[in-house]
Amino acid sequence: MSWCTVLALACVALPQFVLVEGARGIFSSYTSVLDEKECTCNCCIRELRRPSEVTEQAKYKCALAPPNDSRIAAHGCTETCTVVNDPVFTQASTIEMNRFCFHHCRPTLGGMQTPFKAAVANQNRDALVTGGSLLDAECVSIRPEQLSQAISADGNGKDAQLQA
Structure with a gap:
């Protein structure tokens, strides 16, 4: 018998053996199913910070785009949204999504300062x-070195733009 024939027979017989034995697959015991889409900065836009949040180095923040924005669809x-590890x-x-945008995304530079302008x-x-x-500006993922600045001891995150 050639090795190709042996391999073909093994591929046919192995699934039947596994089913007969009732063995479970490697990924057969998930702890939960994540129904929400993965979080991404593609859903975020640049907006002005609230007056109490504004500092010399941070005038803008990222937030979820409004419901009628084309990025939403x-x-x-x-x-x-879902985050894993x-x-x-x-x-x-x-x-x-607003929390993700605030802690994981940074506003792009340039463009008009407000949608009205x-x-x-x-x-x-x-x-x-x-x-x-453009009426608004995109947000992009923060740099890896800034990600460590967004980590807080309580697991809720902190403003990475204020740390820079």
Whole structure:
């Protein structure tokens, strides 16, 4: 018998043996099922911080985009999302997307400072030539060295932008 024939017979006989013996697979004992989508900064936009949150180095923060934003449908964003083995939220597997945006994402630089200013700038004739301004700005994942600054002892996270 050639080794190909032996391998083919083993592939056919092995599943039947496993079923007869009632053996369980490697991943047959999950502790829970995560129904929410994975958290991502693609669902977050840059927004101004509240007056009490503003410092010299931090004027913006990331938050979940509003419900009518095109990113919500494009990325399947929801109010809650799933994190697995997360260093910031050690006690949770499902969190609010706003918390994820705040602790795991950082605002991009540039662009207009407020959506109102961007909307006004888009009414100028120059916008026909320059393409205008975005009403909001994207958020991106924080750098790995900043992630350690977002970790708190109680597992709820802290503002990494204020630590920098």
